[in-house]
Amino acid sequence: MTVVGIISALVVGLVIGALGRLVVPGKQNIPIWLTMVIGVVAALLGTVLARAFGVADTKGFDWIEFFFQVVLAAIGVALTVGVAGRRGLTR
Numbered sequence: 001m002t003v004v005g006i007i008s009a010l011v012v013g014l015v016i017g018a019l020g021r022l023v024v025p026g027k028q029n030i031p032i033w034l035t036m037v038i039g040v041v042a043a044l045l046g047t048v049l050a051r052a053f054g055v056a057d058t059k060g061f062d063w064i065e066f067f068f069q070v071v072l073a074a075i076g077v078a079l080t081v082g083v084a085g086r087r088g089l090t091r
Contacts, residue, residue: 013040020073028081035077042073 017039046069050056
């Protein structure tokens with residue numbers, strides 16, 4: 001993977017993480033860097049899941065792949081907030 005590919009994957013992950021955080025209702029008491037990490041992981045897993053379902057390569061923008069990524073980011077943010085709150089890590 002080239003440097004440009006890595007940077008673009010990180011940027012997409014950051015956007016996915018931010019959108020996932022916006023989808024989850026309420027206040028999320030987790031650091032923004034953790035949201036970014038969740039977004040990068042969700043973007044990668046969403047792409048894998050979309051390819052598994054055969055919907056990753058379409059003409060134009062891949063809305064279904066994007067949907068998978070945002071949903072996975074929202075689930076990741078919700079789970080992280082839940083675990084952090086349970087362990088008393090929230091402020």
